[in-house]
Amino acid sequence: MNKIKIDVKVNSIDISKEVDANTLLVDFLRYDLKLTGTHVGCDTSQCGSCIVMINNKCIKSCSILLAQCNNSIITTVEGLGKEDKLHKIQESFKENHGLQCGFCTPGILFSALELAKDKDIKSDHQIRDFLDGNLCRCTGYHNIVKSIKNYLNKDN
Ligand code: FES
Ligand code: FES
CATH class of the missing domain: 3.10.20.30 (Beta-grasp domain)
Structure with a gap:
């Protein structure tokens, strides 16, 4: 090789x-x-x-x-964050129960940060659309979207 x-x-x-x-x-x-x-x-x-x-x-x-x-x-x-100081997107997932088994979470956190660069993305529908390439086998999409929305609504 x-x-x-x-x-x-x-x-x-x-x-x-x-x-x-x-x-x-x-x-x-x-x-x-x-x-x-x-x-x-x-x-x-x-x-x-x-x-x-x-x-x-x-x-x-x-x-x-x-x-x-x-x-x-x-x-x-x-x-992304430290054990004693999570990144704001991690905090938002924690506060909004945005994960279950957590397997998909690292990838979704990064997609959320990428999504946050586009200031026009605000609605649930737009967030779900953006997450097209992220699958959650626990199907916890409702709280994932809620966590991301909460992050977008904070001053980041
Ligand atoms: S392991 Fe890379 S997209 Fe599924
Ligand atoms: S939280 Fe289990 S795969 Fe998404």
Whole structure:
């Protein structure tokens, strides 16, 4: 297997490593860096459980090679908030019971942050539409939408 050298910043930490050229980003995060908050729900780019931010944009990490992320800034759910100080979107999910098993939650948190960049998205319908690429197998969509709406209505 061809090896390549990659340089990335993950959750504010610089990482320089030689990896197999066909390494998926999600495998690198979960198995090399032990950042297991990024989940794999389908492996076929449908569920959104593996979503992370690359250069501040949502990406399904099961569908991108690490090599394609060279010199990028990557944020996983572990880098979003701190245990004693959650990110505001995490607080909103906590306050509004926006999760059940939590498997889909990391991906949905990042989708919510991406959604929040569009100031025209406000209604339940628009939020549900935006979450098209995120599946919650607990089907807790009502409180997920409520959590996101609550976050959008706060001064962020
Ligand atoms: S595991 Fe990546 S979209 Fe489902
Ligand atoms: S909270 Fe269980 S999959 Fe969404």
